[in-house]
Amino acid sequence: MKSQRNSLAGKHPSYDKLKMTEARRKKKLAYDKEYQATPSRVKYREALNTANRKAKTYGNKDGKDMSHTKAGKVVSESQKTNRARNGHNGKSTKK
Numbered sequence: 473m474k475s476q477r478n479s480l481a482g483k484h485p486s487y488d489k490l491k492m493t494e495a496r497r498k499k500k501l502a503y504d505k506e507y508q509a510t511p512s513r514v515k516y517r518e519a520l521n522t523a524n525r526k527a528k529t530y531g532n533k534d535g536k537d538m539s540h541t542k543a544g545k546v547v548s549e550s551q552k553t554n555r556a557r558n559g560h561n562g563k564s565t566k567k
Contacts, residue, residue, distance in 0.1 A: 519546065 487497055507513060523538040523546045524530040539549040 516540075 492500070520538045520540070521530065524536075527536075527538065527548055529536040529538070529548065535551050536548050537551045537554040538546050539554045541547055
């Protein structure tokens with residue numbers, strides 16, 4: 473049986489664009505794993521997942537995400553828009 477895990481995990485196109493070596497890629501993945509396990513990040517994800525479930529958009533592939541705003545509210549937003557906003561040029565990553 474084929475694995476259900478994400479086969480693209482750790483193979484982001486930007487790694488090639490940034491000319492990341494295998495060692496640098498591994499170091500980054502290790503850091504990301506440690507960072508995402510911190511209590512603040514876990515709490516952040518829990519809040520979004522709870523809001524997503526409450527809005528009945530969790531796991532139904534409707535293309536909607538819950539997004540934190542600068543004011544601290546959680547609002548519904550398209551996944552594409554929410555995930556594309558990644559804070560380039562020192563701008564806030566929140567709506």
